[in-house]
Amino acid sequence: MNETNYLQFFDGKLFKVMNYIYWIFMTSTLFLLTNILLIFSTYALVMASKEMPISIFHLIIIGIFTIPVGPSLAAMYDVMNKIIQNQEVSVIKDFFKGYRRHFRQSVGLSCILVFLTIITVMNYFILQQSQDMGFMLLPLLAVISLIMCVSLYTFQFVSLKKFTMKEIGKLSLYFSIKEFKTTIMMLISAALCIYLMLLIPTVTIFLFPGIYCFVSTFLLQKVNKKIVSSTI
Structure with a gap:
């Protein structure tokens, strides 16, 4: 050659x-x-669910172990934003740099999202067993859906600019509703990735977390530009 x-x-x-x-x-x-x-906790829960019903206690344990997902997502979005913008990328260095930089704020936001999700899910299961409060199930499902939509934006915004947690919450809620088509596409992408990882985990588990973050970063390019150029 x-x-x-x-x-x-x-x-x-x-x-x-x-x-x-x-x-x-x-x-x-x-x-x-x-x-x-x-x-490991999710795998253990799946195995245990074959012999015993899943309880609220199990969901709380999974919720606690979900908290570190926040810093990891913020770090991944740091890397993906560089890739989308055609900047020089050093994956390991950039990932852990972002992980350290966003750790405290991401953990705080993760705790809030996990707490809200656990409380809402617990109320859903309690009301599901009640004959008189069944009319509350639909509003609770709407709240759970809203929390999911907001969480799609939260850690993306953490990685972009130094905002307070309150500002990130407001921005995430605002854009999850305003950019409804983008939110739906991100939800579909997340659901598809999770489904395929559960279906064929050996192959997909080492690809689909990155694929999802890349796709969501690509879908949010215009939104991200607005966020970076904004002054709150």
Whole structure:
């Protein structure tokens, strides 16, 4: 291979595709490593559910182990924003730099989201057993759906700019409603990734966390630009 062909290869589509695969694989792997307790607890819960019913206590344990997902997502979005903007990327360095920088705020927001989700789900199960309060089930489902939609934006915004937790909450709620089509596409992407990871975990678990974050970052390019240029 002469020098011209060599340069063409490294500037070509194949090299770019290999780079994207590497970035997605590495960010997914780092995400899994920083959430190893959640993975093991979820696996144990799935195995245990075959012999005993899932209780509220089990959901609380899973919720606690879900808290570190926040810093991991913020770190992944740091990397994905660089990739989308065609900046130089060092996956491991950028991931842990973002993880440390966003840790405190992301953990705080994770705690709030997990707490709200657990309280809402607990009330849902309690009301489901009540014959007189069945009319409250639909509003609770709406609240759970809203929390899910808000969480899709929360850690993306954490990675963009230094906001307070209150400002991030307001922005996440605002854009989850205003950009409804984008929210639906992100929900579908998340649901599809989770479904495929449960269906064929051996293959997909090392790819789909990164794929989801890349897709959601791509979908939120215009929103992210507004956030970065905004002054609150």
